[in-house]
Amino acid sequence: MPVQPPDTSPPALGDFGQFGGRYVAETLMPAVEQLAREWPIAWADEAFQAEYSRILSEYVGRPSPLTPAPRLAAAIGGGQIWLKREDLNHTGAHKINNCVGQVLLARRLGKTRIIAETGAGQHGVATATVCAYFGLPCVVYMGAEDVARQALNVFRMRLLGAEVRPVEAGSATLKDAINEALRDWVANVADTHYVIGSVMGPDPYPSMVRDLQRVIGDEARAQCLDRMGSLPDAVVACVGGGSNAIGIFAAFLDDPGVQLIGVEAAGEGLEGRHAATMSRGEVGVYHGMRSLVLQNDDGQLQEAHSISAGLDYPGIGPEHAHLRERGRARYLAIDDEQALAALSLLSRTEGIIPALETAHALAALEPLVAELGPQAKLLVNLSGRGDKDMHTVMGRLDAESLALVERARAHSSQAQAGQGGQ
Amino acid sequence: MSGSHPGRIAARFADCRAQGRAALVGYLTGFDPDHERSLANLLAACEAGVDVLELGVPFSDPTADGPEIQAAMVRALAAGASLEGVLGLASRVRERFAELPIVLFSYANPLLRACDRDPAGARGFCARLRELGVDGLLVVDLPPEQASILRAPAIAAGLDWIGLCAPTSPPARLNKIVNDASGFVYAVSLTGVTGSALDADSEALRAQLEDLRGRTQLPIAVGFGVREPAQVQALAPQVDAVVVGSALVQAGRDGPSSLASRVADLRAATTG
Ligand SMILES: Cc1ncc(COP(=O)(O)O)c(C=O)c1O
Numbered sequence: 001m002p003v004q005p006p007d008t009s010p011p012a013l014g015d016f017g018q019f020g021g022r023y024v025a026e027t028l029m030p031a032v033e034q035l036a037r038e039w040p041i042a043w044a045d046e047a048f049q050a051e052y053s054r055i056l057s058e059y060v061g062r063p064s065p066l067t068p069a070p071r072l073a074a075a076i077g078g079g080q081i082w083l084k085r086e087d088l089n090h091t092g093a094h095k096i097n098n099c100v101g102q103v104l105l106a107r108r109l110g111k112t113r114i115i116a117e118t119g120a121g122q123h124g125v126a127t128a129t130v131c132a133y134f135g136l137p138c139v140v141y142m143g144a145e146d147v148a149r150q151a152l153n154v155f156r157m158r159l160l161g162a163e164v165r166p167v168e169a170g171s172a173t174l175k176d177a178i179n180e181a182l183r184d185w186v187a188n189v190a191d192t193h194y195v196i197g198s199v200m201g202p203d204p205y206p207s208m209v210r211d212l213q214r215v216i217g218d219e220a221r222a223q224c225l226d227r228m229g230s231l232p233d234a235v236v237a238c239v240g241g242g243s244n245a246i247g248i249f250a251a252f253l254d255d256p257g258v259q260l261i262g263v264e265a266a267g268e269g270l271e272g273r274h275a276a277t278m279s280r281g282e283v284g285v286y287h288g289m290r291s292l293v294l295q296n297d298d299g300q301l302q303e304a305h306s307i308s309a310g311l312d313y314p315g316i317g318p319e320h321a322h323l324r325e326r327g328r329a330r331y332l333a334i335d336d337e338q339a340l341a342a343l344s345l346l347s348r349t350e351g352i353i354p355a356l357e358t359a360h361a362l363a364a365l366e367p368l369v370a371e372l373g374p375q376a377k378l379l380v381n382l383s384g385r386g387d388k389d390m391h392t393v394m395g396r397l398d399a400e401s402l403a404l405v406e407r408a409r410a411h412s413s414q415a416q417a418g419q420g421g422q
Numbered sequence: 423m424s425g426s427h428p429g430r431i432a433a434r435f436a437d438c439r440a441q442g443r444a445a446l447v448g449y450l451t452g453f454d455p456d457h458e459r460s461l462a463n464l465l466a467a468c469e470a471g472v473d474v475l476e477l478g479v480p481f482s483d484p485t486a487d488g489p490e491i492q493a494a495m496v497r498a499l500a501a502g503a504s505l506e507g508v509l510g511l512a513s514r515v516r517e518r519f520a521e522l523p524i525v526l527f528s529y530a531n532p533l534l535r536a537c538d539r540d541p542a543g544a545r546g547f548c549a550r551l552r553e554l555g556v557d558g559l560l561v562v563d564l565p566p567e568q569a570s571i572l573r574a575p576a577i578a579a580g581l582d583w584i585g586l587c588a589p590t591s592p593p594a595r596l597n598k599i600v601n602d603a604s605g606f607v608y609a610v611s612l613t614g615v616t617g618s619a620l621d622a623d624s625e626a627l628r629a630q631l632e633d634l635r636g637r638t639q640l641p642i643a644v645g646f647g648v649r650e651p652a653q654v655q656a657l658a659p660q661v662d663a664v665v666v667g668s669a670l671v672q673a674g675r676d677g678p679s680s681l682a683s684r685v686a687d688l689r690a691a692t693t694g
Contacts, residue, residue, distance in 0.1 A: 023530060023563045025486040027588040027613055029595065169492055170482060182485040187614035189590060285530040285563065286483055298504045299535035300482040 015203075017325055019318035022202040024182075024288045031189045032288075034109065036204040042105050043211055055100050056215065059133065060090045062097075064216075066223040067382075071349040076366040078374025082228065083352070083382040084220045084248060093355065093384030094216060094244045096126040099195055101212035103130045106193035113192045114138045117181040119146055119174035119240070120310035120357065121153025122384055123197030128162035138162040141180045143173040146309050153388050171303035174240075174313045178287050198241025199317035202288030206317050213247025220379060221251040228377055234259040234368060237381035238361040239278075239331065240310050242317035244383035249329060259330070259372075262320060263364045265306035266333035273305035277316040278324060278331035284315075291318040307336040307392065308356035310384075338363040340396055343386060355384035356392065430523040430557050431582050431605040434473055435641045435662055443692040444658035447643055448472035448685060449527065449667035450674060451480055451494035452511050453503030459677075460498070461514055466678035467670065468519050471689035474643075474663065475515060476560065479508050479528035486529075486562045488617030490668035505532045509554050516555030525558040525584060525605075526551065533561065533572060544572060548579035558582035558605045566598045573602065582606075589613050589630055600638040606663065609634055609644045617668030620647025622656040631660045651691035658694035 015021060022032055042048045056062040065088065069081040086094035099116075106114060114131050116138070118124030124140040131138035140157055144166040147154050157164050170176040178201075185194040199206045199213070217235075224232055235252055237245035239262040252258040267274035274280070281292035286301055294302040294314035304314040323329035334342075339356055342363035347353045354362060361380055369376060386393070394401060438445040448467050453460050468475055480498035484491065505528075512524050537544040551559075559576050561569070566585075573583045582605025587596055590613055600607050611627055612620050621627070627644075634642055644657050645665025654664045666688055673684035 021568055022565065023568055024565065025562050025588070026565050026586045026595075026599070027486075027590050027610060029565050029567075029588075030590045030592060169496070175483060179483050179485045183488070183615045186486065187618065189613060285534055287485075288563075295531070295535070297535070297539070298506075299532035300499065301531075 016206070016318045016322035018283070019289070019291050019321045020203055020206060021290045022288065023285045023290065024202050025186060027186050028189060031185070032202050035208070038109060039105065039204050039208045042108055048104065048108070052101055052104055056097065060096055060100065061088060062215065063219045064088050066220060066227055069350050072346055075345060075349050077369050079365065079369035079372070080228065080375070080377045081365060082224065082232070082377070082379050084216060084379060086216060086244065086381060086383050087352070087354065087358070087385035091122070091126045091129050092387065093122040093126065094213060094247060094381070095123045095197060096129065097215055097247070098197065098209050098212045098243060099123070099126045099130040102193065102195045102208070103134055103136065106195070107134065109193065111191060111193040112136065113188065114195055115141070115181050115184050115192055116195045116197060117141045117174065117177040118197065119143070119177070119312055120308065120355070121146065121150040121157065121388060122310060122355070124162070124164070125153050125156050125160070127195050127197070128157040128160035131162060132160045139184065140164050141167050141177040141184070143171070143177045144168045145172040146174065146177070149392060150309055150388060152391070173303070174309070175287070175301060175304070175315070182288070198243040199246045199319055200241040200287060200289060200291070200315060206289065206319055209243050210246045210250055210319060213243050214250040216244065216247040216381060217249060217251030220248055224379060230377065231255055231258050232377040232379040233257070233372055234261055234376065235379045235381070236261045236263065236361050236364055236368065238263050238311065238357050238383060239316060239320060240313050240357060241315070242320045244381050246317065246319055248379070248381040249323070253328065260323065260328060261364065261368065262329055262331040263360045264331055264333050265308060265311035265339070265360055266335040267305040267307070269335055270333060274333070275304035275306040275311050275313060276333045277314060278320070279333050281314070281316065286315060289318050292316055292321045307339060307396070308360065308389070310355070310357040311360065332364050332367070334360040334363040340393065343393060344397060352382070353386035354382060355386050356389045358383045429580070429582060429605070430521055431474065431525075433521065434523050435606065438473060439662070444661055444694065445473035445643070445663035446471060446654070446685070446689050446692050447474040447476055447645065447663050447665040448670050449476040449478060449665060450670055451478040451491060451498050452508035453480060453498035453501050454494040454671065454674065455497040456501035457507060457511070461511055462678045463674045463681050464511060464515050465518060466682045467685050468515060468522055470682035470685035472685055474523045474525060476525045476527050476665065476667070477508065477512055479505055479526060479532050481529040481532060484529060486615055488615040488668060490617045490671050494671045505536050509551070509556070512556055513554045523557045524555060525560050526556050527560045527562070530561055530563050530572070537572070544575035545578060548575045548581055552579045552581055556581065558584050560584040560586070560608065562586065566595070566602050569602065577604065584608050586610060587634055589626070596634065596637055600634070600640065603638070603640060606641040606643050607634065607638055608665065609642055609661070611644050611646045611648070614646070616646055618647045620653065622648065622653035628660065651687050654688050654691035655694055658692050664692065
């Protein structure tokens, strides 16, 4: 794959307009500076590119296909809908594209230990996977709340040889896992690389993760021209920190006819608990960057809420804040119920069970088709598959099948207790 | 306002030097565990011999702090802590201790929010800090590259800007940090968060402090992980001040008298 210069090449400090920067403790600054110095050199190095591409192809399974979704389109009032199938990547989401590149960089810099934060567990699983592939020790920080609701991914990480450290502090979710990973990094910066899982954190992370996820957009753009015979009218993706969205947007930034639409989590509704940073956030400094964030008047970060653990974050990557300020991208908010409905709709119409995060992007399609017309060509980043969410979804959408399982469990444990008593 | 006479920070360092000892910088989180008990602890600590008070502004996401100070910030926020409330504490301390230097320790976001809220912006906010009796600012997540938003208005208002030097900082960064600093420079003793275990006798730390001494005329304070009088005693001859944080927060959990006796023990060790 040819090396593309970044579309919004940030000045020295990684500023995206008023957003971005390097707001970290002095102890970390030398490591952050080293990354900022070394990343562009590695990325421009043909040998590095070749190894990254080789692993993406023979291990991750790239390129991911572009799948038309005609029955989904028919169900929501039209549109030509195309799905970029990141759910078919090894480990089931886009996250691994970034992990492969960052672990390659860590090796190049001589780092021997990898740490990561995770919300839904997808980034943790992807990091644990790449560490297993390279034989590197891996520690994953995960909010205790998320450990409880993503038990399956916790087990996957452990099976892959990673150590999962639950974080009880604060709201015990993604933001607190990031805090704890930063503390680990401060203490172990000499030998440790911190693989941040989205386009956030101090410069150069937002640009570096964007570069590493851009493969989604580059492939999709070529696939659109090939399969649809034109560019799409709009590109749609869910946004937590914003990496799958930036990854697909990046290839279309210079196509003014292509609308870029991010979809954030409205949780229980914008008047209640939510994770809608674009709708309700204000400028703040946190997690090493200046960006929008949900906070109170006193500058304390607020706890986010979304049914999807991967969107349950009160902040957003600085490039998104900048894209919106520039008017190049716009952002919609979709609530828990709408996401659940979209998840079951895609499952029934196309035989694809999406992640709850991804379901937010899918739920935005109906209003977008209504707005853009039934001929509109819409490219959606299908960022991940839904297996990890089945327990949550079952509880919300199919109480009956959950009750069935629980009854059967109770019955068999009673039977066992009965046997034990004899 | 301090006008032309040297600020309280410089004056206190000069006093300590004249007494042939290092200054004791004591950190406590404002509002831990609530307004009243925090005030009682602050007054007790200053009474017992803290030379410079480092008053912590609670923050929801204190990424540079270890478990002891994190927990203090959680307690403080649960008790309704706000920046305004902490500034209220500062002015109460100021009423009792006219000459005691007070340094406000904070993460950037609460301060930047306050600057945004102030009709006169960062300049207005910094001027108000000065009027309330604050002498200096120590902002952990504003390295020199990002500091200008707050540093210039702080200096203009007569506040000292405390520079943080890490063991990982290369020479060029150290020079930049000490050049931007006023009041004193803070040498972070270890590669880690506050409250981590410190070997106060390590050769590396001795070399780090000696190197820093060669770069600046400003007083040097060393901190992170200092808990015991023996550590204070070991460090005092090499520096102008020793900072104790987590250990005071911990002692403060048992109330003012336990905190005061801890402060007295540490203070007694400052003669080296
Ligand atoms: C499938 C999937 N999509 C999206 C996200 C949100 O992250 P980002 O906004 O960085 O793409 C996650 C995060 O865990 C995820 O697992």
